[in-house]
Amino acid sequence: MDTVEIQRVVAIEDDNWWYRERRAIIARELRRLGGPPGRAADIGAAGGGNTRVLVEHGWEAIAIDASPEAVELAKRRGIDAYHGDACYLPLSTGDFDFVMALDVLQHIPDDQTAAGELARVLRPGGVALISVPCDLSLWSAHDVALGHVRRYSRESLAALIEGAGLQLDRMWSWNVLLRPVVKWRRHRSAPQGAGRLNPVVNAGLRAVVMLERYLPVRSLPGVTLFARAHRPELTSS
Template sequence: MDTIEIQRVVAIEDDNWWYRERRGIVARELRRIGVPGTAVDIGAAGGGNTKVLMEHGWQAVAVDSAPAAVDLCLAQGITAYLGDARFLPLPSATYDLALALNVLEHVEDDRAAAAEIARVLRPGGTALVSVPCDMSLWSAHDVALGRVRRYAKADLAGVLEGAGLRVERLWNCNVLLRPLVRWRRHRARYCEDMADAPPIVNELLSLVSAVERRLPVKSWPGVTLFARAYRAD
C-alpha cells in the first residue's frame, strides 16, 4: 500500500461502512478469545485495527512494509516496526494473536507470509486472516490495489494449514453485496471502490452489513473471506 492509499484509508476508516464492519468482526473475535494478551497487526497501514486491539486491552504492535504507515502508527502512540510480511522483525513464539487483514493477497509468496504468522505465534495462539475471495470477481479494482490473487476457501485453508496452522473457522463476508460488487467492478475499466461511497450510500451499505450479520449466510459466496486458525504446537 503506497503513501497516498494509506493516507486515504486513515482519512475515511472511522466512518466508512467497510472499515467499520471489519473492525466489528475483529472486536467480536476478541470477545470470543476472552482474556487479552499480546498481539501483532501485520500490514497495519494507519493502525486502525491495532487501535481496536489496544482498546480491548491487548498489548499490540504494528508491522507494515511502508515507512509512511509506520510513521502514522508511531504518531498515534502505537509501537510499530518496518517489515515485510515474509520476514517479520519479531521474535518467534511471542504473540497470542496475529492479525493479517487483507495482506496475503498482496504477497507473491503467500505461503512464506503464512509461515511467519505461525512462527511469531505462541503454541495455541490465534491467527485472524482476511482476504478477497473468488477470482471470478477479479477486476481493475484488484489491479489498482496491487493484489496478486483472490482466494477460494480451499486455497486459503491450504495456505494456512501448510504453514502449520489449524483452521477453526472459515467464513464469507459481504455476501448480500456480492451481486452489486460483481456488476459494478466488471462494468468499469478503472478502479471503482465502494469504500469511497457518498454519505447516504455509505449508510445504506452499513445497513446491509448489519442485516447480513443476522442472517445464516456466511457459507454462501461473498466478497471477502475470513479465517480463524491457531498454532497447535
C-alpha cells in the same frame, strides 16, 4: 498499497461502512477468545486503524507494515508501529497470543512464507485471524490497482493456512449480500481509490452488511473470506 492510498484510508476509515464493519468483526473475534488480553501483532497494518481495536480491548499490540510512510502515520496516531516485511517479520518466535493479517496475503507473491511467519510468531495455542479477497470471478481492474496478485478460494486459503502449520478453526464469507453489486460495479467501472461516500449511501451500505451478523449467509459466496486458526499446542512424547 501506496502512500497516497494509505493516507486516503486513514482519512475515511473511522466512518466508512467497510472499515467500520471489519473492525466490528475483529472486536467480536477478540471477545470469543476469552481469557485476559495478551500480546498481539497486526501484520500489514497500514495506518493502524485495526491495531487500535486491539489496544481498545486491552491488548499489548504492535503494528507491522512494509511501508515506512504507513508506520509513521500509525506512530502519529499513538500506535506502537514498526517497519517490516511480512515474509521476514521482525518479531520473536512464539511470542504472541494473537496475530492478524487482514487483506494482506493477496499482495504477497510468496504467501506461503508469509503464512509461515504468522505461525512462527504465535505461541502454541495462539490464534491467527486472516482475511483475503475471494473468488477469481471477481477479479477486475480494482485488484490490479490495489496491487493484488491473487484472489482465494476456500480450498486454497485452507491449504495455505494448514501448510503453514496452523489448525483451521473456521472459515466464513463476508460481504455476501452486496456481492452482486460489487461484481457488477467492478466489471463495469474504472478502478477508484478510497474516497468519502455520501453519508446516506454510507449508512445504507453499512446497514446491509450489518445484516450478515444475523443471517445464515456465511457459507455462501461473498467478496471476502475470513479465517480463524491456531497454532497447535505442543505435545509431549
